[in-house]
Amino acid sequence: MELTFKIPGSIPGKARPRVTRNGTYMPPKYVEFKVSSRKFLPKVSQPLTPPISIKIALIGSHKSDLDNIAGTILDILVDQGILDNDSSKQVPDIHITRFESSKEKFAQVTLSEISKFTYKDYLKAV
Numbered sequence: 001m002e003l004t005f006k007i008p009g010s011i012p013g014k015a016r017p018r019v020t021r022n023g024t025y026m027p028p029k030y031v032e033f034k035v036s037s038r039k040f041l042p043k044v045s046q047p048l049t050p051p052i053s054i055k056i057a058l059i060g061s062h063k064s065d066l067d068n069i070a071g072t073i074l075d076i077l078v079d080q081g082i083l084d085n086d087s088s089k090q091v092p093d094i095h096i097t098r099f100e101s102s103k104e105k106f107a108q109v110t111l112s113e114i115s116k117f118t119y120k121d122y123l124k125a126v
Contacts, residue, residue, distance in 0.1 A: 001048060003082070004110045007040050007073075011107050013064025014071030030072075037076055047084045053093040053112045060105035066096045073109060082111065 015030035054073075062069055074086035083090060093114065 002110065002112045003042050003044075003048070004108065005040055005042055006106050006108050007037050007076075008106045010060070010062050010105050011058065011064070011069045011072055013068030014075065033072070034076055034079060038080055041076065041080045041082065044080075044082050047081060048111060049113050050084070050090040051093070051114050051116060052083065052091050053114045054091055054095070055110040055112075056094070056096040057108045058096065058098040058106075059108070060099075060101040060103075062098065062105070062107075066098065069107070070094055070096050073107065077111070 012030060012033055015027045017024050017026055054070075056070060056073060058066075058069065064072075074083070074091070077083045078086055
C-alpha cells in the first residue's frame with residue numbers, strides 16, 4: 001500500500017518538552033500545528049504494516065533542520081494512527097529533500113509498505 005498527501009505551509013521542527021515547576025508540556029504552537037495538520041492526512045482503519053519507507057519533499061522555505069522536520073511529520077503520522085510508532089524497526093527508510101520555491105511552501109509525504117530487506121540488499125540498490 002502507498003499513501004501520498006500534502007501538508008501546506010511551513011513545517012516546524014520537532015519541539016522538545018518544556019519542564020517547569022508545575023509540570024511538563026509541549027509548546028502550544030507545536031501542538032496547534034500537529035492538530036491543524038491532521039485534516040490533510042488520509043484516514044486509515046489500521047496502521048500501515050511495517051517496514052515503511054517514507055519520502056518527504058519540502059517545497060519552499062522551512063526554518064528548521066531537516067531531521068527535526070522529519071520528527072514533526074513522524075509525530076503526526078503516529079498521532080493519526082497511520083504508524084504504530086516511529087522506531088527504526090517500523091520506519092527503516094526515510095528520504096527527505098528540500099526544493100527552493102518562492103511561491104509555495106508545503107511538504108509532500110509518500111509512505112510505502114516495503115518488503116524486508118537486508119544490508120546487502122541495500123548495498124545492491126545504491
